[in-house]
Amino acid sequence: MRGFIKRGTGGATVTLAIGAVILLSAAAPAPETATAPDPTPVVQTRNGAVQGVVQNGVAIFRGVPFAGSTAGEARWRPPVSAENWEGVRSAVSHGPACPQSTRIRDRASAFGMSEDCLSLAVYSPDLRPDEKAPVMVYLHGGSARFGSGALYDGRALARRGVVVVTINYRLDRLGLFAHPALSAEHPDEPLANYGLMDMAAGLDWVQANIAAFGGDPDNVTIFGQSAGSVAVTALMVSPLAEGKFHKAIAQSGSLSIEYPRYLHRSTPASPSLEGDGETMAAKLVSEARPAPKGEDAAAWLRALPWQEIIAYSDTEMANAMQPVIDGRVIPENIGVMFREGRNHRVPLMIGSTSWEEGMVSRFPMPLRVVLRDIAPEEARQVYGNIDDRALAEQWFVDTAFHVPPKFFATETAAQGQPAFVYRFAYVPEFLTLKKPGASHGDEVPYIFGYDGDKLISVVDQRDDRIDEVGRKISNMLGDYWTHFARTGNPNGPGLPNWPEYDPKSDPVLSVEPHPEVRPGIEQRRTDYHRQRYETVILSSSGSD
Numbered sequence: 001m002r003g004f005i006k007r008g009t010g011g012a013t014v015t016l017a018i019g020a021v022i023l024l025s026a027a028a029p030a031p032e033t034a035t036a037p038d039p040t041p042v043v044q045t046r047n048g049a050v051q052g053v054v055q056n057g058v059a060i061f062r063g064v065p066f067a068g069s070t071a072g073e074a075r076w077r078p079p080v081s082a083e084n085w086e087g088v089r090s091a092v093s094h095g096p097a098c099p100q101s102t103r104i105r106d107r108a109s110a111f112g113m114s115e116d117c118l119s120l121a122v123y124s125p126d127l128r129p130d131e132k133a134p135v136m137v138y139l140h141g142g143s144a145r146f147g148s149g150a151l152y153d154g155r156a157l158a159r160r161g162v163v164v165v166t167i168n169y170r171l172d173r174l175g176l177f178a179h180p181a182l183s184a185e186h187p188d189e190p191l192a193n194y195g196l197m198d199m200a201a202g203l204d205w206v207q208a209n210i211a212a213f214g215g216d217p218d219n220v221t222i223f224g225q226s227a228g229s230v231a232v233t234a235l236m237v238s239p240l241a242e243g244k245f246h247k248a249i250a251q252s253g254s255l256s257i258e259y260p261r262y263l264h265r266s267t268p269a270s271p272s273l274e275g276d277g278e279t280m281a282a283k284l285v286s287e288a289r290p291a292p293k294g295e296d297a298a299a300w301l302r303a304l305p306w307q308e309i310i311a312y313s314d315t316e317m318a319n320a321m322q323p324v325i326d327g328r329v330i331p332e333n334i335g336v337m338f339r340e341g342r343n344h345r346v347p348l349m350i351g352s353t354s355w356e357e358g359m360v361s362r363f364p365m366p367l368r369v370v371l372r373d374i375a376p377e378e379a380r381q382v383y384g385n386i387d388d389r390a391l392a393e394q395w396f397v398d399t400a401f402h403v404p405p406k407f408f409a410t411e412t413a414a415q416g417q418p419a420f421v422y423r424f425a426y427v428p429e430f431l432t433l434k435k436p437g438a439s440h441g442d443e444v445p446y447i448f449g450y451d452g453d454k455l456i457s458v459v460d461q462r463d464d465r466i467d468e469v470g471r472k473i474s475n476m477l478g479d480y481w482t483h484f485a486r487t488g489n490p491n492g493p494g495l496p497n498w499p500e501y502d503p504k505s506d507p508v509l510s511v512e513p514h515p516e517v518r519p520g521i522e523q524r525r526t527d528y529h530r531q532r533y534e535t536v537i538l539s540s541s542g543s544d
Contacts, residue, residue, distance in 0.1 A: 045209045047084045050091040058155045062121045063095035066205035069116035075302045079201040094150035095119030098171045099306045108148040123154035123164040124213045132216035134485040137165045141226030144321035145172045153456045156449025160482040163215035169198035176321045179277035181297035193329040203244035221247040221485040229253030237337045250350040254404040257335035262544045263326040273324045327544050335537045338411040347488035348412045350405040351422035355437025356397040367392045382528045403529040409501040419501040422509045426473050446474040
């Protein structure tokens with residue numbers, strides 16, 4: 001029988017197979033001729049031991065619970081600690097995805113779906129606790145309605161010397177929901193933003209356990225795309241995440257400055273989240289399930305099959321689920337908090353893609369809906385005399401993706417923290433005739449890397465082919481992202497210089513086969529929207 005030793009790691013221990021290179025004690029370094037790494041490494045977490053697998057030199061642990069089930073009485077409650085287990089738990093396969101619609105996207109259902117879905121995966125290049133590699137925690141996109149951390153393979157990124165963690169979090173109206181009965185039931189606990197609470201719980205797990213996987217809990221970077229990027233910016237102002245991460249990367253998305261949503265208060269832009277919950281409850285009433293009253297409403301809501309809640313969202317809300325200002329998870333308007341320096345002051349890397357319009361070009365948006373309270377004549381003074389469809393698209397992508405990065409980078413720099421802004425513009429040659437620029441999310445597979453001629457994390461069924469130029473782009477992004485995770489500065493040997501952001505010179509790194517810094521991209525439009533931000537910030541009360 002193989003021998004084992006155990007070492008304490010701040011509350012967690014790692015079980016080391018004697019003689020295995022990647023698990024050897026630092027006090028007894030292995031010679032270069034040592035045997036190959038144990039193909040089934042075991043690590044002791046605070047909840048119990050997990051057994052993973054080694055692939056391409058990376059130790060992988062999948063389906064590791066970081067919080068308990070959210071079913072039954074735990075639905076629409078803050079996450080609780082995962083239950084402990086005896087013996088060694090297999091961590092070879094991913095856990096189930098959080099409940100979600102399969103009507104538009106059906107990638108995550110391959111893992112099954114369950115309200116007991118709060119699990120994560122760890123990809124580690126070296127399991128020695130004294131290795132202290134930078135940690136990168138990925139928050140997946142999908143409008144906060146779709147997706148799973150399991151869809152993103154962290155092996156190639158981990159081989160760059162970082163520990164990668166991908167997590168699941170509650171989605172749709174299971175992850176963002178409120179109702180007066182629920183608010184009255186637990187008035188002293190956080191409400192509504194349950195998906196963000198899950199992410200904070202995942203960061204708690206990282207702080208408690210990642211040292212046993214070779215990671216440094218004092219050097220954690222959160223990064224995410226689309227809804228995951230919105231979450232990154234939300235966590236930057238959330239008290240729940242204070243001290244749990246040390247750098248942030250936001251890719252194509254941010255919490256809204258201009259049109260925030262609230263837990264209790266309705267605005268011209270949207271009803272309160274409690275009002276939205278009352279509407280859902282009213283529409284799901286039937287003869288078999290009569291209308292709930294008073295305190296019974298909370299129990300009635302929790303007894304609803306999750307499939308009916310997801311189906312309701314399919315018909316009632318096809319857009320993203322924007323987190324709400326609730327006074328606790330998100331205290332106030334994010335613009336106000338950044339302007340007043342009440343965000344978590346960490347280095348920031350933030351940007352967008354060159355053709356974000358690609359995500360909406362197939363679905364024409366009514367101009368009056370996009371402009372809200374702005375007259376088309378005023379918008380055309382800035383955007384030119386273009387038709388309604390083009391104006392709606394350009395206005396939408398500017399306000400959602402291109403302008404916010406410069407605001408957040410400006411405020412970050414003013415607080416004395418380094419900030420870096422990018423625009424991903426690479427389009428593979430075989431796609432140049434199909435689209436004029438890089439679409440929403442196109443950078444994600446290149447960041448996660450490739451294996452041979454295939455990208456290993458392909459989102460939204462994108463083509464997974466990669467050629468020599470694509471590999472150059474992928475290596476460059478992998479270096480930038482991991483250098484930033486390591487030091488707070490993306491620059492490194494052999495990389496084109498990426499200057500820190502300064503609003504006066506407005507340097508934006510355009511990522512393409514021959515990268516260059518392009519100052520003043522869409523300067524007139526940017527200045528116009530940033531002036532509108534100033535009006536919003538100065539007039540916003542920020543309260544719910």
